[in-house]
Amino acid sequence: MSANAITIESVPAGDQTWLATLHGWLTTVDHKRLGLLYIAYGLMFLVVGGVEALIIRIQLMHSHNDFVSPQVFNRMFTMHGTTMIFFMVMPVLFGFANYLVPLMIGARDMAFPRLNAFSFWLTALGGLLLYFSFLGGSGLYGAGNAPDVGWWAYAPLGAKAFSPGHSTDYWTLSLLVSGFGSIGTAINIIATVLCMRCPGMKLGRMPLVVWLYLVMSGMVLIAITPLSAAQIMLLIDRYLGGHFFDTQAGGSAVLWMHFFWIFGHPEVYVLVIPAFGFLSEIIPVFSRKPIFGYPVMVAASVAIAFVSLSVWAHHMFTVGMNSYANSFFALTTMAVGVPTGIKIFNWIGTMWGGRIRFKVPMLFCIGFLFQFLIAGLTGIIQAAAPVDWQLSLSYFVVAHFHYVIVGGILFATFGAFYYWYPKVTGRMLSESLGKLHFWLFLIGFHLTFDVMHIPGLLGMPRRIYTYEPGRGWDTLNLIVSVGAFIQAIAILVFVANLIISYWKGEKAGNDPWDAWTLEWSTSSPPSAYNFATVPVVASRRPLWDLKHPEDPDSRYE
Amino acid sequence: MRIRPNSNLRTGLRVAALVLCVAGTLAAEPASGGIPNIFAPQSTPAKTIFDLSLFVLIITGLIFVVVGSLLVYSVFKFRAKPTDAASEPAQVYGSTQIELAWTIIPVLIVVVLFLASARVIHAIQDAPVPESALQVTAIGHQFWWEFHYPKLGIVTANELHIPLSDPAHPTPTFLNLLSSDTDHSFWIPELAGKTDLIPNHPNTMWMDPHRPGLFLGQCAQYCGTQHAKMLLRVYVDTPEEFAAWARAQKSPVVTNDGVSAGRRIFETTACINCHTVQGTPANGTFGPDLTHLMSRATIASGAAENTKEKLRLWIQNPEAIKPGSLMPAMKLSDPDVDAVVAYMETLH
Numbered sequence: 001m002s003a004n005a006i007t008i009e010s011v012p013a014g015d016q017t018w019l020a021t022l023h024g025w026l027t028t029v030d031h032k033r034l035g036l037l038y039i040a041y042g043l044m045f046l047v048v049g050g051v052e053a054l055i056i057r058i059q060l061m062h063s064h065n066d067f068v069s070p071q072v073f074n075r076m077f078t079m080h081g082t083t084m085i086f087f088m089v090m091p092v093l094f095g096f097a098n099y100l101v102p103l104m105i106g107a108r109d110m111a112f113p114r115l116n117a118f119s120f121w122l123t124a125l126g127g128l129l130l131y132f133s134f135l136g137g138s139g140l141y142g143a144g145n146a147p148d149v150g151w152w153a154y155a156p157l158g159a160k161a162f163s164p165g166h167s168t169d170y171w172t173l174s175l176l177v178s179g180f181g182s183i184g185t186a187i188n189i190i191a192t193v194l195c196m197r198c199p200g201m202k203l204g205r206m207p208l209v210v211w212l213y214l215v216m217s218g219m220v221l222i223a224i225t226p227l228s229a230a231q232i233m234l235l236i237d238r239y240l241g242g243h244f245f246d247t248q249a250g251g252s253a254v255l256w257m258h259f260f261w262i263f264g265h266p267e268v269y270v271l272v273i274p275a276f277g278f279l280s281e282i283i284p285v286f287s288r289k290p291i292f293g294y295p296v297m298v299a300a301s302v303a304i305a306f307v308s309l310s311v312w313a314h315h316m317f318t319v320g321m322n323s324y325a326n327s328f329f330a331l332t333t334m335a336v337g338v339p340t341g342i343k344i345f346n347w348i349g350t351m352w353g354g355r356i357r358f359k360v361p362m363l364f365c366i367g368f369l370f371q372f373l374i375a376g377l378t379g380i381i382q383a384a385a386p387v388d389w390q391l392s393l394s395y396f397v398v399a400h401f402h403y404v405i406v407g408g409i410l411f412a413t414f415g416a417f418y419y420w421y422p423k424v425t426g427r428m429l430s431e432s433l434g435k436l437h438f439w440l441f442l443i444g445f446h447l448t449f450d451v452m453h454i455p456g457l458l459g460m461p462r463r464i465y466t467y468e469p470g471r472g473w474d475t476l477n478l479i480v481s482v483g484a485f486i487q488a489i490a491i492l493v494f495v496a497n498l499i500i501s502y503w504k505g506e507k508a509g510n511d512p513w514d515a516w517t518l519e520w521s522t523s524s525p526p527s528a529y530n531f532a533t534v535p536v537v538a539s540r541r542p543l544w545d546l547k548h549p550e551d552p553d554s555r556y557e
Numbered sequence: 558m559r560i561r562p563n564s565n566l567r568t569g570l571r572v573a574a575l576v577l578c579v580a581g582t583l584a585a586e587p588a589s590g591g592i593p594n595i596f597a598p599q600s601t602p603a604k605t606i607f608d609l610s611l612f613v614l615i616i617t618g619l620i621f622v623v624v625g626s627l628l629v630y631s632v633f634k635f636r637a638k639p640t641d642a643a644s645e646p647a648q649v650y651g652s653t654q655i656e657l658a659w660t661i662i663p664v665l666i667v668v669v670l671f672l673a674s675a676r677v678i679h680a681i682q683d684a685p686v687p688e689s690a691l692q693v694t695a696i697g698h699q700f701w702w703e704f705h706y707p708k709l710g711i712v713t714a715n716e717l718h719i720p721l722s723d724p725a726h727p728t729p730t731f732l733n734l735l736s737s738d739t740d741h742s743f744w745i746p747e748l749a750g751k752t753d754l755i756p757n758h759p760n761t762m763w764m765d766p767h768r769p770g771l772f773l774g775q776c777a778q779y780c781g782t783q784h785a786k787m788l789l790r791v792y793v794d795t796p797e798e799f800a801a802w803a804r805a806q807k808s809p810v811v812t813n814d815g816v817s818a819g820r821r822i823f824e825t826t827a828c829i830n831c832h833t834v835q836g837t838p839a840n841g842t843f844g845p846d847l848t849h850l851m852s853r854a855t856i857a858s859g860a861a862e863n864t865k866e867k868l869r870l871w872i873q874n875p876e877a878i879k880p881g882s883l884m885p886a887m888k889l890s891d892p893d894v895d896a897v898v899a900y901m902e903t904l905h
Contacts, residue, residue: 156739292652293650327671390751394777458595
C-alpha cells in the first residue's frame with residue numbers, strides 16, 4: 001500500500017455556527033457521522049434502559065415491596081427488554097459497523113450513503129415511537145401508558161381483548177419501523193463489503209470484524225423479516241379483524257411464538273457476532289500476534305449463523321412440542337456450542353505465546369472470555385430440554401442471557417469503545433478511569449448476575465413484580481440489586497470518561513496501539529474522504545507489512 | 558428409563574449436588590419450610606430431570622475447569638514483561654491439527670449430552686398413562702387456577718389435591734392443561750418441570766409424588782398484570798386423606814338459615830355472574846368455584862390467607878390485596894360485606 005496514506009493529517013474544520021454544525025449532523029450521509037449518531041443514540045438508550053432496570057431492581061429488593069405498582073413494573077421490564085435489544089445494542093453495533101467497515105476495507109464510504117442516513121433515521125423514529133407511548137399510549141385519557149406485554153408480547157396477550165388501548169401498537173410500530181432501518185443497514189453493509197473493498201483486499205484478507213459484520217448482516221435480513229411479518233399480522237389482527245393469533249377466534253398462540261423466536265434467537269447471534277468481531281481485532285493487537293486460525297474463525301462464524309437459524313424453538317421447550325421436536329432443538333442448540341467453542345479456543349490460541357498488554361480494551365476482552373464461557377455453558381445446561389423444563393421462564397434464564405448480553409456483548413463493546421475512541425476523536429480515553437470503569441463494572445456484574453442464577457433454581461419465575469416472603473429469595477434479590485447499582489456507577493464513570501477525554505485526553509496520533517488494520521493508517525479522526533489515496537493491501541495485516549518490510553505477512557498467505 | 562451412572566460417578570454427582578444446594582441455601586435465609594428447589598425432587602419426572610441436570614452440570618463443570626484454566630494460564634503466563642525484547646513475539650497463524658482436535662472433542666461431548674437428554678425427553682414426555690392414574694384438568698385464568706376432576710366430579714380452584722404415589726403401586730396424576738385467556742405455566746419445582754397452559758393448545762404433564770405435604774409454586778409464564786400473584790399450592794395427600802378430601806368436596810353445601818341475609822345479597826348481586834356455589838342459583842364460571850371455599854387455606858390464588866379479615870378486605874377492595882385482579886370491588890355497605898363473609902364462612 002502507499003506510504004503517504006499513513007502520514008496524512010486531519011484538516012481542521014473551519015469555524016461553523018452552532019446551527020450549521022447541527023444542520024451538518026442532521027443531514028449527513030457520511031458513514032462516520034452516521035456511525036457516531038447511531039452510537040450516541042444507543043448510549044442514550046443505554047442510560048434510559050438502565051434506569052428502567054434500576055426501577056425493576058429497587059422493586060425486587062425485598063418481598064412485598066411496593067416501590068412501583070404491578071402495572072408500572074410490567075411496563076418497566078417490557079420497555080427495558082425492548083429498549084436494550086432494539087434501541088441500545090443494535091444501534092451501537094450498527095454504529096460501529098458504519099464507522100469501521102469502510103475504513104477497514106479501504107473504502108471512502110458505505111455503498112449507499114443516503115440509504116444509510118434513511119436507515120438511521122428510521123431506527124431513531126422507532127425509538128421515539130416506543131417512548132412516545134409513555135405520553136400517548138392509552139389515547140384519550142392523556143395519562144399515557146407504555147407497553148406492558150413483555151418484550152415477546154406472547155399471543156394472545158398482545159390481542160385487542162387483553163391489550164386494549166394503543167400501547168401495544170406503539171410497540172409493534174416501533175419494531176416494524178426500526179426493523180426496516182435494520183434491514184436497510186444490513187443491505188448496505190453487505191453491498192459495501194462485497195463491492196467497495198480496496199485493491200488487494202480479497203474476502204480472505206478482510207479483518208475478521210468485517211467478516212463478522214457481513215455474517216451479522218445476512219442474519220439480520222433473515223431474522224428481522226419474520227418479525228416484521230408477525231408485527232404486520234398482529235396489526236391485521238388488532239385492526240382489520242384478522243385471526244392469526246386471536247385464540248378466541250381459533251387463532252394460534254404458538255404460531256406467534258414460532259414467528260417471534262425464529263427472529264429472536266438468530267437475533268442473539270446478530271448481537272453477539274459483532275462482539276466476536278471486536279475480540280478478533282483487539283486480542284491479536286494486545287497479544288502482539290495475528291489471530292490464530294483465521295480461516296477457521298471465518299468458517300466458525302458462518303457455521304454459527306447457519307446453525308443458529310435452526311435453534312429457535314429451544315425458547316419453547318415448555319410449550320408442549322412433541323418429544324421429537326424437543327430432541328431436535330436440543331441437538332441443534334448443543335451443536336451451536338461447537339463453532340462457538342472453536343472461537344474461544346482460537347482466541348486463547350491467539351494469546352498463547354504472545355506478549356499480552358493489559359490495556360483497558362484487552363481487560364474487557366478477557367472479561368468477555370470468562371463470562372462468555374460461563375454463559376455458553378449455562379446455555380448448554382438449558383439446551384438439555386428436560387433441565388430447561390425446570391429452568392425456563394425462571395430467573396436462571398434471566399441470569400443466563402444477561403451473562404451473554406452484558407457479560408459478553410456489552411463487555412466486548414466497551415472494549416471496542418476504548419480501542420477505537422482514539423481513532424474517532426484523536427484522543428485516548430483515560431486509562432485510570434477506564435480501569436475504574438472495568439473493575440467496578442466487573443464487580444457489579446458478578447454480584448448481580450452470578451447470584452441471579454440461584455433464585456431461579458429455587459423456583460422464582462421471571463417477570464413477577466413482587467414475591468412471597470419465606471421462599472429464600474429475599475437476600476439473593478437484595479444482593480442482585482446492590483450489584484445493579486454498582487454497575488450503574490460504573491456506567492457513569494464510563495460516560496464521564498467519554499466526555500472528559502474528548503477535551504482532556506492524551507493525543508492519540510494515527511496508530512496509538514501499534515495495530516495492523518487499515519483504519520489505523522489514516523488520521524485520527526479520519527477526514528471525510530477517509531484515505532487521501534486508496535490503499536492497496538497484500539495481506540490480512542497491511543500495517544504489519546508496512547512496519548516489518550523484512551518479514552511481511554504477505555509472504556505467508 | 559433413567560440415567561444410571563456407575564456408583565463412583567453417582568457419588569461424585571451427589572457431592573456436586575450437595576455443593577450446589579449448600580451454596581443455594583446458604584445464600585437463602587431460613588424459612589418455615591416449603592422453599593421450592595429444583596434440586597430437591599419428590600417425584601419421578603423431577604428426579605429424572607435432577608439426575609440429568611447433575612450429569613450435564615458435571616460435564617459443563619469439567620469443560621469450565623479445563624477451558625478456564627487454559628485461559629487463566631495464558632493470561633498470566635503470556636503477559637508482557639518489562640524484560641521482553643523490543644521485537645514482536647513469534648507470529649503463529651494457526652494449526653490444522655489443533656483446530657481439528659478442538660472441533661472433534663466438542664462434537665463428541667455434544668453427542669453424549671444429546672443422547673442423555675433425548676432419553677429423558679422420551680422417558681418423561683412419552684410415558685404411558687397407567688390405569689391407576691388420576692386425571693385432572695387444570696385451566697389457567699387471569700390470575701387463578703381452576704381444577705376439574707372429571708372422574709370424581711370435583712371442581713375446585715388454586716389448591717390442587719393429588720394422591721401420594723407409592724412406587725410399588727404408582728398412582729400418578731396426569732394434568733390436562735388448558736387456558737381460558739392468555740398463556741400460563743404450571744410449575745411446582747419439586748414435582749415436575751413446567752408446562753405451559755396455552756389457549757387452543759391442550760398440553761399434558763404428570764407427576765407421581767413420593768412424599769406427602771404441601772408443595773409451592775406459581776404461574777411461570779407472564780400472563781398479565783397480576784402474573785406475580787397467581788400462586789399455586791399442591792397438596793400431596795395420603796390415599797386416606799385424599800379419599801376424605803374428595804368425599805368432602807362432593808358433599809352438597811349445608812344450608813344454614815343463620816346466614817340467609819348474606820346468601821341473599823350474594824345471589825342478588827353480580828357475584829353470581831362469576832362464581833358458582835353448587836346447589837344454589839350462583840353458577841358463574843368466570844371466577845373460582847366457591848362451593849367449598851372454606852376447605853382452602855388461601856384466597857385470591859394464594860395472595861392472602863383464608864381468614865375472616867382477608868375475606869372481608871378481598872370482597873370490599875380486591876385492589877388492596879391484588880391490584881389488577883379481575884375481581885371488581887362490589888361496593889357493598891359494611892353490614893352487607895359482613896353478611897356475605899358470614900355466608901362464605903359456611904361454605905365448607
